[in-house]
Amino acid sequence: MNPLTEKQLEKMLRQAPSDADLDRAVKGLLARAERDGLIDVAYAEVDSPYGALLVARTDRGVVRVALPAGRGRERPHDEVLEELATDVSPRILESPDRLDEERRELEEYFEGRRQKFDVPVDWTLTSPGFRSRALHAVARIPYGKTRTYAEIAKSAGNARAFRAAGTACGHNPIPLIVPCHRVVPSAGGVGNYGGGAEMKQGLLDFEGAL
Amino acid sequence: MSNESLPPFQELLDEHSSDVLGYLVATVGPHDAEDVFQETFIAALRAYEGLEHARNLHSWLLTIAHNKAIDHHRSRTRRAVPAGDAEEVAGSVPASNSRPDEAVTGRDPELWRAVSSLPPKQRSAVVLRYATDMSYSAIARALDSSEAAARRNVHEGLQKLRGEFA
Numbered sequence: 001m002n003p004l005t006e007k008q009l010e011k012m013l014r015q016a017p018s019d020a021d022l023d024r025a026v027k028g029l030l031a032r033a034e035r036d037g038l039i040d041v042a043y044a045e046v047d048s049p050y051g052a053l054l055v056a057r058t059d060r061g062v063v064r065v066a067l068p069a070g071r072g073r074e075r076p077h078d079e080v081l082e083e084l085a086t087d088v089s090p091r092i093l094e095s096p097d098r099l100d101e102e103r104r105e106l107e108e109y110f111e112g113r114r115q116k117f118d119v120p121v122d123w124t125l126t127s128p129g130f131r132s133r134a135l136h137a138v139a140r141i142p143y144g145k146t147r148t149y150a151e152i153a154k155s156a157g158n159a160r161a162f163r164a165a166g167t168a169c170g171h172n173p174i175p176l177i178v179p180c181h182r183v184v185p186s187a188g189g190v191g192n193y194g195g196g197a198e199m200k201q202g203l204l205d206f207e208g209a210l
Numbered sequence: 211m212s213n214e215s216l217p218p219f220q221e222l223l224d225e226h227s228s229d230v231l232g233y234l235v236a237t238v239g240p241h242d243a244e245d246v247f248q249e250t251f252i253a254a255l256r257a258y259e260g261l262e263h264a265r266n267l268h269s270w271l272l273t274i275a276h277n278k279a280i281d282h283h284r285s286r287t288r289r290a291v292p293a294g295d296a297e298e299v300a301g302s303v304p305a306s307n308s309r310p311d312e313a314v315t316g317r318d319p320e321l322w323r324a325v326s327s328l329p330p331k332q333r334s335a336v337v338l339r340y341a342t343d344m345s346y347s348a349i350a351r352a353l354d355s356s357e358a359a360a361r362r363n364v365h366e367g368l369q370k371l372r373g374e375f376a
Binding site: 006009010013016017021022024025026028029032033036038039041043081082084085086089090091092093094 | 215216217218219220221223227228231232235236243244247248251252255256258259321325336337340341368371
């Protein structure tokens with residue numbers, strides 16, 4: 001036999017593991033990380049009629065819902081994950097099983113079978129004070145109803161701060177579950193939305209609010 | 211925060227898991243690679259938050275994989291061979307109770323046996339060089355050695371393989 005050349009060695013050694021082997025190894029890893037409590041933020045993509053949502057949770061509850069990117073102010077989902085790494089913890093793993101409950105409730109909502117979300121919410125990403133009070137007021141708006149930014153400002157303790165109420169909604173880390181799509185301008189129209197005005201209009205139509 | 215710039219851990223998994231598994235298949239054998247792969251990433255997850263910067267994460271992961279592979283050989287050798295320097299002895303036993311025919315998908319089982327019988331440092335260096343295409347400086351980082359030592363280990367490992375494999 002000819003002496004082994006570097007090229008031959010390279011060719012023989014450089015066999016990437018098969019996708020099936022890699023999948024199995026990663027699945028096992030996820031289960032183990034889960035068991036050892038090493039996943040600070042678990043996330044999954046969840047389908048919606050408007051495109052893929054990114055849903056992330058901690059031990060305490062849903063910490064972030066990212067709307068489909070591209071039509072409103074929502075960032076691309078990889079940037080959302082980078083923000084979570086900085087603002088919550090870099091120990092972030094995609095773990096669809098851990099988001100079964102959230103996925104089920106969102107699916108039921110989009111099928112018109114759910115009007116209120118029961119999954120717990122983790123408010124870590126909302127700064128305390130006015131913004132937090134405003135978003136808690138948003139969370140109480142019933143299905144199929146709307147409030148104006150001025151009304152939210154008033155509920156948050158400062159009736160004149162309607163602009164700040166708009167900013168609070170614009171920074172809502174958990175849209176849909178904290179239903180900022182139900183907040184509209186007093187002057188009419190649906191106003192802005194992270195997933196685009198069309199999505200906001202669509203959600204309000206769907207809920208029978210308009 | 212010191213870890214301000216660390217990417218989401220999922221990114222490490224997406225980008226480097228194939229190299230880590232490939233490395234481990236070649237060093238501990240296909241039968242045990244999956245288990246050592248999980249130990250590697252669990253250890254990485256534990257250490258991740260304390261990491262001070264996000265440079266060379268590929269080398270960082272392969273260093274952990276290398277250490278876990280050595281642990282693995284040691285624990286098996288301790289059971290099999292009571293005396294001797296574990297790390298040296300480890301190199302002299304075939305790197306697994308693996309069933310190469312069953313799992314070496316696309317790899318030459320003869321070559322794999324020859325690689326697994328190299329001393330640990332040479333084995334790691336050779337595999338990093340030829341299976342994951344790392345530069346000598348990256349190999350040196352991963353194996354915590356000098357670049358010259360990395361070159362020497364690759365060279366000597368290659369010589370040995372040629373001897374056994376020809």
